[in-house]
């Protein structure tokens with residue numbers, strides 16, 4: 001059966017919930033998904049590589065991309081810009097490949113406006129206490145930034161209503177398996193399979 005367009009998957013949720021951890025583990029298992037590397041003005045953390053973890057840009061370079069309409073979405077998050085460049089995502093979807101975005105909530109809502117057919121997955125922590133522990137234990141933030149991220153998290157969790165799926169990231173393996181099942185299930189959606197069959201039948205008859 002010929003795949004038409006790829007599916008756009010959006011994984012979002014509060015900072016520190018485990019989006020990056022879930023995404024990396026998912027990509028170790030599911031090589032068919034294409035990951036869209038984000039652009040950011042945040043300085044690289046130790047061990048982060050330009051073009052692998054993020055495309056690290058200056059504020060001017062980022063604003064230039066925005067002005068030239070080259071971003072699908074972007075957000076100003078805890079003092080820095082983060083965003084998804086348009087070209088890569090569009091090209092992969094057009095080639096029939098599934099694309100996976102891992103982005104914060106403001107950006108996900110913008111994607112929803114432009115790609116309403118996207119599949120929106122919201123990752124939540126088992127509790128706010130656990131979320132705080134995860135942000136602290138990661139050790140990448142100052143005390144003030146931990147407070148900022150937790151304050152943002154409370155507002156972000158209220159946006160759950162805009163999502164198609166909600167996954168609790170309690171045990172990492174279970175959360176990854178659940179996201180993987182969502183990806184598989186979306187490929188079995190009746191509308192999607194029916195369209196592909198119809199097209200294949202039409203080709204057969206002509």
Ligand SMILES: Nc1nc2c(ncn2[C@@H]2O[C@H](COP(=O)(O)OP(=O)(O)O)[C@@H](O)[C@H]2O)c(=O)[nH]1
Pocket residue numbers: 013014015016019020038039042073074075077082083084102103104105106107108
């Ligand atoms: N809107 C948007 N958010 C992004 C993008 N890339 C990463 N983010 C989010 O920006 C937030 C901060 O990312 P980062 O500084 O790497 O910290 P961490 O994810 O909390 O480790 C996280 O919630 C990311 O998921 C993007 O392209 N667009």
Ligand SMILES: Nc1ncnc2c1ncn2[C@@H]1O[C@H](COP(=O)(O)OP(=O)(O)O)[C@@H](O)[C@H]1O
Pocket residue numbers: 013014015016017018019020021022134135137138169170171172173175
């Ligand atoms: N299911 C989980 N159980 C315990 N710790 C987790 C789990 N998922 C992620 N973590 C830890 O929580 C911290 C934040 O995870 P990270 O993937 O950086 O979050 P995000 O990308 O959402 O900001 C990291 O130290 C990570 O190892």
